[in-house]
Structure formats: structure tokens, C-alpha cells
Amino acid sequence: MQDVALLTDLYQLTMMQGYYQNGYENKEAVFDLYFRKIPSGGGYVIAAGLEQVVEYIENLRFSSEDMAYLRGLNIFDEGFLNLLKDFRFHGDIDAVPEGTVVFPYEPLVRVKGRILEAQLIETALLNIINFETLIATKASRVVAAAGGGSVMEFGLRRAQGPDAGILGSRAAFIGGCQFTSNVLAGKRYGIPLSGTQAHSWIQCFPDELEAFRAYARTFPDQCLLLVDTYNVLKSGVPNAIKVGLELEAEGHRFLGIRIDSGDLTYLSREARKMLDQAGLEHARIVASNDLDEHTISAIRAQGAAIDSWGVGTHLITSKDTPALGGVYKLSAEGQKGVFEPRLKVSENISKITNPGIKKIVRFYDRRGKAMADLIALEDEHFEEPLTIFDPIETWKRKTLTDFKTRELLRPVFRGGRRVYELPYLKDIQTYAQHECETLWDEVKRLVNPHRYIVDLSPKLFELRQSLLLEISTKIEEEQTKRLSK
């Protein structure tokens, strides 16, 4: 996260200059970052990316190179460029911790500050949160599909550029993957690495048996052999068993085999039998080959004998839904800390924004299971019994009693200073797992999950309705005036 000040859309800078020139330099605003739809047809989302947002904010300054480039564009005036030269983020940021389970319309990040600065950071915040949240969510699905089997992320070669590989690896770990093949991600984030040999290794030796023996000589205690270069059952498994027994005879423990093509259910079951007959019951079977949560689920349902899964393209790109679609919308504007709620109308009801400075409150039942969330105004408190209702299908009501609540947003920056301690990655992974345990299985179903309840508080609902009415009335009046001229 170096050289990041220009990681933004040009219109952020043209708007900034516009605010500056029109006397809005000190105007303040609140923006919410949220998504509208859960990816991959799932029932929940795992938030991720906050650590990179923090790094970005802390490194946010325009270098002299940046300044020279902007000046050369000939669209910015010197007064504005001067303001950029000394730019630092001085606003407030609240966010849900990484690993938190979140749902559509809930602000994952809330930015309050001068509109100049809140606007500048929009693009990078979306870029980071959109991607890491997407991959943490996908990983959580893949890991769930794998049951107790471990999942290794090895998508770097298919990732959308180097950062996607590295940040994707991090996000996949948050979502529950246990290993990555990505050495740089291992170095940067301490993610455990895994990896043995490719088909090219096997091809480079006079024959498969010699290739296996060579690998066993170098890594006698981490010997996992790729058995599908020539033929899994006729050649790969028999040769692997031979080498495995040789290793064990020398006092090593043979790790197992990897199958990377063919029918994984059939091949793994046959290979299991062959390994067991040879007395290598402890040898593991690792499977890979264009896997995603649905294929893993189907293969397991057919009784495949697979202990670990290597997942690449589908995970690192979230192939079925390669963008989260998060947005960053103005919810209030003001001056000197006094804010007026703002709302954007749209023909499409799903695109109407929620006005005001908001928080997310999660309601838990006695057993600690999450029952519902309310998006509420910042100063609201809730007491039992509480009746909540769907903001669109308002006849859908539910009364909550005997609940505990938790607010999800946490202060991260105050006046530009960080007030939040970044957790260790391993702790984020554990927290994400705990978060998933608070959800009912119905919400976690891979296909057609039950929709978790996220309602608006009555106060927020009323605010939204009254602003909507106000705006549409105003538009009609203006239109009538125009037509009657």
C-alpha cells in the first residue's frame, strides 16, 4: 500500500476541486460502504479488507511525482494542488471487524469527515473491501463444503494480477482455508504454505517411479506424490505405494498422494483401497482440478475418499460472482459536526439509500444464535419486547424477546488517528469461524439459503419514507412549474 494517493477515480479529484472552488472546502459528509446482494447465491457474507484500508489511510499522501502528474493534466488550479500537497486524512472511520458476518445494506465502513477527504478515499476503500470480502465469503463456502477436510488455496496463477493473488490468499485464510501455495502471501501474512511437485517434475525424469523416488529423497518427511501424470490407477498409485513403503521402511512417514484429473470420486475410492491394502492407511489423498463448493459437495456426497482439497480459479476469482458490487453512498451532510440526513432516490427500490448516521445492531437469542439485525440510527436503543418489520414487505413482522444485542461497527479512526488495534490474522480466522457458528444452518445452506432478517429500525424507516416523499413532491412541483411556463 505504497504510492496510493492516485489509486482513485479522476472524478473524485474533479469533485474535490469543485468543492474547494465553490466554498465547500469545510463541508462535512457521512458515507456508507455497503453491498446490495450476497454473492454466489449464498446466505451470508464475511467482511474482510479492513487491515488494508487502515494501511491505505495511513499511507495516504501525494508524492511530488503525483503532484507533477496532476499539474501536467492542466485541469487543476494551484490553490487546489496546494491543498493536495499537504493532504492527510483527518476524518472518522467506523467499520465492522474483519471476519464479521454481514448482510446486504449494512454499512461495513462508515466515513465521516470533510467531504473532500471522504470523497477521495471512496475508490480505494471499495476496491479493497469489495475484493477481500468477496474472497473471504467464497472461501467460507468452500470450507463449509469440504466438511472437516482441509482446504488449500492455490489460485495465484489464475488470480486477477499479483495483488489479487496476495490479498485473495489473505482473504481465503480469513474465510477458513488452512494453507496457501502463494509464497509471497506466506511471507507477508504468515499464512502456512503447502506445495510439492507438478506434472513437469514427473515428466523430467526417465520414468514416474524414478521421479517419485527423487522427490522422496529430497523431502522424505513431506512426501506427497502427484499420481495422475500418466495413469492414476495403472501407474501413479502403484508407483506411489512402492515409494511410500520404501520411505516407511527407512523410518519416515509417507504423506500421501494428490490426484489432479479424472473422476475424483471413483479414483479416490480406488486409490484408498490400494493404499489401505498396502498398509498405508494413514496416507492422505489430496484432490484438485477445477473445484468449487458445489463440486466438492457433490463428490463428498458420493463417498469420495478425499482428505484435503486444493482449490484455485473458482476461489481466487469467486468465479461465479467475480465482484461483490459494494457501493459508497452519501447518507448525511453538514457543517461543524451537525449533519442533515440525505437520501438518493431511484426508479429501482433496491437502489434507494438509507439516510442518516447509522449503526448495525445484531439480536441474539439465549443460545447465542443470531436472530435478526436492525440497521438503526446512531442514537437508538432497543428494549424488549421489540417488534421489527421488513422495510419493503412491511406486513412481515416479528417480535423479539429475551434477546442480547451487539453493535457491529467499531471506531477505527478518530480525527485521522487510528484508535483500533489490528487483530492477528489467525485470530480473525478464528473469529470468522465463531461468527459462522452463530448462524443457523438454514442461513448457511450453499443453495437457496434461508434469508436472514435485516430490517430498518422504525425511526430510520420513518426518516426514509419522509425524505422520499419530500424529494418526489419537489420534483413533481418543479416539473409542473416548468410545464406551465
Added chain:
Amino acid sequence: MQDVALLTDLYQLTMMQGYYQNGYENKEAVFDLYFRKIPSGGGYVIAAGLEQVVEYIENLRFSSEDMAYLRGLNIFDEGFLNLLKDFRFHGDIDAVPEGTVVFPYEPLVRVKGRILEAQLIETALLNIINFETLIATKASRVVAAAGGGSVMEFGLRRAQGPDAGILGSRAAFIGGCQFTSNVLAGKRYGIPLSGTQAHSWIQCFPDELEAFRAYARTFPDQCLLLVDTYNVLKSGVPNAIKVGLELEAEGHRFLGIRIDSGDLTYLSREARKMLDQAGLEHARIVASNDLDEHTISAIRAQGAAIDSWGVGTHLITSKDTPALGGVYKLSAEGQKGVFEPRLKVSENISKITNPGIKKIVRFYDRRGKAMADLIALEDEHFEEPLTIFDPIETWKRKTLTDFKTRELLRPVFRGGRRVYELPYLKDIQTYAQHECETLWDEVKRLVNPHRYIVDLSPKLFELRQSLLLEISTKIEEEQTKRLSK
């Protein structure tokens, strides 16, 4: 492309140590980087990413930090770590220039060198070429759909991490996009920038008219106004016309409007009429809102009055096909520059590799249209008349006469030294456009395109068949031996 040595999969390093420890330190190999399937159901692919590959190779060295990390993993011995410490790439690389039209199974990059080094670079090469080629190809489709209309790429907020935004912007420009919103991509690669204001700008002023006037004051000569914050036809367009006329009265030229929601066909046609009636015939209409090549095509077919297109998520992630799926396969191995062809078998015929050191020859007819490609062995020459045939459906034959040929691979590195001058990005864009012009329209159709002919030379075909037979005979013999024991 700094700190890149660890941008690799762990198994590359474990294999390297294995080669080193098994006396294969000086073994040489040839690898081909190619893809098997054209993304988005298209008929052609635009190669991109070579400049970043060159940067990567030239920056490829292990820092003392990298060395410390690898040592700490406790899987590498000191002899091997010493070899890494002074590691530089000393091999040969040939590649197709960026912007070249390519097809499945054609080597976009060919690496020849010690297997140690050829193996290390696999992951980064795939990562870079896979992504940039994917996006250049998608951009080419979107630009084709837009006809003469210009296309602006503005996907940074939805890109899979910062690099994806920046490299994606570069690749989109190669594919024919004219502008980007991404300021950092503009600075790094000199791509022309574009951008004006967001809905938040409009919402921050007392009303839409005042917001438009404020923008016009700051940017009187680049005034493009976003008209869908409240209501396009009832409010946005009438207010934009008012401000446009005010600008023109002061001697400026009003640029036009942007519509970002609603039915773009209907709204653009109505807006066009309103602008024309007001005497603003020259004002442009820019459209955006979740566009891809198919939506643009459909909207244009219905007579939309749109001059420019802003394309985000679908382009920057190649949403319908978010990975190219390129692979990197061993095709020969040897010693001291003498190579033996190698082949990998597979149950799936599409996964059987092409053995030997190969080149790509493109055959053009008199008018300069591309007729067919041959993947051939490096030392082959072709004379008229030439009969070529499909490597799977071998009865499909075609005789070529009166042709000109061109070889697509160009030397990029020799003995680790760069021998290739990197072209300017703008020239790559022009070259890519020229490349597309050599294709028949049937091959460029967005949906169900005609399949361009890519055959194997007779010599390569025979080599492949004989190696396949050799390997499968050997597997059967070993299996028979095993069973008869």
C-alpha cells in the same frame, strides 16, 4: 513489479530444491504458456501482459528478507538457499507481441532455460499474462459492440484489488478503450483520463440546478453533467439544458450529460430530443450502468442516442469469464541445448500437450486477411500449395495457395538479456486494432463466432501421435508386468 521473487507457488521452490539435490541443476527445459478456451464465448483473443513479464524477469532476485523467510520455513537446505541468493534469470524467452490476435493452444510465451529457472517463473508469468490477456480481450469485445462510440473503463472500485485495477486499465486500453477513470493507471501508463462528478456531488448542494451550476463554474469547458440523481427527464435534463445554455452564452462549449440508471435506450432518445430542441445538438450523451458488450449491442440495436459508454465491473473483471485459464506446460527437456520433446497424456484429449520446440505461423490471403494458423516445429518451412488438417477431426482439410506467412513469436530474452524493445502503449493499441482488422467479421461475431482454423503442422502432428503411442504402450506393459507378478 518490486519484491517479486516470492510471487510464486511453493511447489516451484520445492521442485527447484529437488532438481538441485538430484543432480538436475543443469537440466534444461522448454515450457509453453497457452490457453485452451477463448473467454466470453468469443472467436479471438488479444495477447497482453508482456511488458509486465519483462519487468518481472528484470527485477527477479531474492532479497535478504526473502532469504530469511525461506530459511525460516525449515524445508530448504543451505546449498539450495545459496543458489537462490544469487539467482538471476539466464534463459531465453520468446513471446507474441502485446496486441497480437491469438487462439487456443498457441504458445503466447515460450521459455527455454535451466529447468530450475523456467519453473520458478511459471506462476508469475501465468498470473500476469492470464489477467491482462483476459481484459484486453474483453475490452476488444466491448469496443466492437460500441461501434464508433468511445469507451471509458471505470472499473477500479470493482477490480479484484489495486493491481487488477491498474493492469486491467492498461489491458483495456490495449483492447481499444480510449479513457480510464483510474488516475494511477493514467500516471503509470499515460492512459487518457476522464471523469466529472458523482451523485454525491448533486446531493451535496441545495438542489440539482445549483449543483450543476457549481460544476460548470469550476469546469466550464469540461462540463458533463450527471442527470439521474433525482429524475432524468423531469429534472436532470431540463436543469442540464439550462446550465448548458448559460455556459454557451458565456462562450463555452457545453460537453453534455451522463445517464447512469434507468432504461438507457428510452432515456437517451428522449434526452437527445430535448437537447436538440434547445439547440444543443453537439452535446454528447454518455451512458453507464452495469454495461457489457451484449447490453451495449442490444441498446444500440434499438436506436439509443448514446455517444460514449462507461464500462466498469463487467470489463475490469471479465465478469462472465473471470479467468483465462492459461497453463504452462513442459514441451521438451534436455542438456546443453539439445532437447528431447515431451508430452503429457490425459484422459481428456483437450489436455494432451503439444511436444517439442514450437512456433506459430499465420497464413494470410492476398487481401491481408488471416486464413489459418499452424502450430509447427521450430525448423519447419511451408510452401504452396499446403494442405493442412484439423488435429482431432483429421478429415477436415484445407489447401492453402497464394499465401503470405508471418511467424508470431519474437525473441524477448536471450541468455537472460533482453533483446526486445518494448513498444509504446499507444502503438500496442493501434497494432491490436490492425490485428483485429485482419480477421473476418465472422470470427469477430460476439455470439457464436466462426472458429478460426488453428492446425498442427504434419510434422508436429506425427511427433505427437508417436509419443502418445509410446507412452500408452509403456503404461500397458508395466501394468501387465505388475498384474502377472
